[in-house]
Amino acid sequence: MSTTHVFRGMRSTEHYFELPLDHSRPEGETLTVFAREITSTKHEDPSAMPWLLFLQGGPGGKSPRPASLTGWMAEAAKTFRILLLDQRGTGLSTPANRQSLPLRGDAAARAAYLTHFRADAIVHDAEAIRRALGISSWSTFGQSYGGFCTLTYLSLAPTALDRCLVTGGLASLTADADTVYRATYARMAARNEEYFGWYPQDRLVLDEVVAHLRATEEHLPNGRALTVPLVQMLGQFLGGNTRVHSLHHVLEGAFIDTPGGKRLSDTFLAAVAEQADRTTNPLYALLHESIYGQGAATNWAAERVLGEFPAFSPDAASPLLTGEMVYSWYFDSDPVLRPLEETARILAEHEDWGRLYDPEVLAANTVPVAAAVYTHDVYVDRDLSMETAAAVGNMRVWETDEFHHDGIGDDGSMIFAKLLEMSNADS
Numbered sequence: 001m002s003t004t005h006v007f008r009g010m011r012s013t014e015h016y017f018e019l020p021l022d023h024s025r026p027e028g029e030t031l032t033v034f035a036r037e038i039t040s041t042k043h044e045d046p047s048a049m050p051w052l053l054f055l056q057g058g059p060g061g062k063s064p065r066p067a068s069l070t071g072w073m074a075e076a077a078k079t080f081r082i083l084l085l086d087q088r089g090t091g092l093s094t095p096a097n098r099q100s101l102p103l104r105g106d107a108a109a110r111a112a113y114l115t116h117f118r119a120d121a122i123v124h125d126a127e128a129i130r131r132a133l134g135i136s137s138w139s140t141f142g143q144s145y146g147g148f149c150t151l152t153y154l155s156l157a158p159t160a161l162d163r164c165l166v167t168g169g170l171a172s173l174t175a176d177a178d179t180v181y182r183a184t185y186a187r188m189a190a191r192n193e194e195y196f197g198w199y200p201q202d203r204l205v206l207d208e209v210v211a212h213l214r215a216t217e218e219h220l221p222n223g224r225a226l227t228v229p230l231v232q233m234l235g236q237f238l239g240g241n242t243r244v245h246s247l248h249h250v251l252e253g254a255f256i257d258t259p260g261g262k263r264l265s266d267t268f269l270a271a272v273a274e275q276a277d278r279t280t281n282p283l284y285a286l287l288h289e290s291i292y293g294q295g296a297a298t299n300w301a302a303e304r305v306l307g308e309f310p311a312f313s314p315d316a317a318s319p320l321l322t323g324e325m326v327y328s329w330y331f332d333s334d335p336v337l338r339p340l341e342e343t344a345r346i347l348a349e350h351e352d353w354g355r356l357y358d359p360e361v362l363a364a365n366t367v368p369v370a371a372a373v374y375t376h377d378v379y380v381d382r383d384l385s386m387e388t389a390a391a392v393g394n395m396r397v398w399e400t401d402e403f404h405h406d407g408i409g410d411d412g413s414m415i416f417a418k419l420l421e422m423s424n425a426d427s
Contacts, residue, residue, distance in 0.1 A: 007068075011041060062090040085122075173359055226264070228314040282336065285344065368396075375401035
């Protein structure tokens with residue numbers, strides 16, 4: 001049964017689907033996948049409108065929860081019925097977290113369960129939902145990891161797709177996790193240099209924070225011990241377009257005078273805690289490296305490759321800020337992730353990852369694809385993205401240095417309209 005709500009110029013209809021855990025065994029265990037349909041009340045009868053499936057970034061992120069039509073969604077709703085998919089394990093879909101995963105049994109059983117949570121399973125879910133809704137074909141819009149899922153969709157079920165729009169998400173079809181992290185460490189180093197060029201005083205403040213932590217014990221508001229690697233996670237601000245400048249406001253208020261001397265301020269500690277928190281998206285940490293796994297174990301690639309980039313070492317004199325890298329210590333130091341530490345280790349050592357992309361099918365692709373590639377993206381490397389663009393048929397690329405990875409958060413309406421126009425040019 002679906003429930004519809006109308007508010008602020010928007011119709012929101014909730015859909016729940018009971019789908020196979022393993023689509024190769026449809027008679028086996030099932031899980032629930034949730035999706036929210038969004039339309040504009042400006043369209044009295046949206047039933048005749050074409051559908052747009054939004055593929056969220058991540059892995060492990062739920063779809064947006066709109067309270068009104070703004071940004072890219074307002075632009076898309078002019079033309080489409082939008083379906084916001086809570087990828088399996090996220091949002092209102094059957095959860096996969098520290099509370100629910102113990103239902104699976106031991107760590108090995110939990111890891112085996114999570115091997116069914118990658119892009120191929122997400123695509124099979126989308127296909128089952130499309131058929132359940134009676135949709136002959138639809139368009140997709142994939143942000144970041146949603147672009148990775150798009151390439152898998154084009155590999156597995158291209159006849160279901162009218163067009164595909166991608167922002168900051170052209171994954172390498174062949175690069176292993178080590179190659180990906182070498183590229184993104186280099187991008188992050190350049191972004192650090194750019195940021196501290198704008199705010200040289202912030203480099204001094206960060207060095208003071210590091211020196212302070214080497215001499216003084218500090219704790220986050222939740223009681224977790226603060227370490228230099230946790231502070232380095234503030235580098236996630238660097239992936240933003242305007243958000244990057246918010247980092248300056250975090251660092252300028254780093255210290256406060258107390259009866260016990262100078263300490264890190266609650267404002268600073270709260271900002272670090274927010275960047276480090278994986279309470280609502282543990283799948284991000286558990287499955288992040290698996291999105292690059294094809295036929296081999298990833299074995300904590302970001303942690304191993306870190307040795308090739310000593311400027312990012314927490315022991316460096318002036319450590320650089322890190323980005324969307326996942327390290328094994330996440331699971332040792334975070335009370336939310338600690339119950340999943342052994343599961344994470346098993347997943348990191350898992351060798352039997354299947355192929356996510358079909359280069360031959362993609363080379364022969366006829367579905368119109370329009371992709372925004374951000375020149376200085378620190379999370380999805382530009383050079384690897386352009387290699388993919390050259391390997392996929394019928395793809396048009398808009399490369400821009402005006403935006404970073406979260407471009408649709410800054411000017412989503414313009415970006416969506418531009419990509420839609422590019423895809424229509426191929427029709």
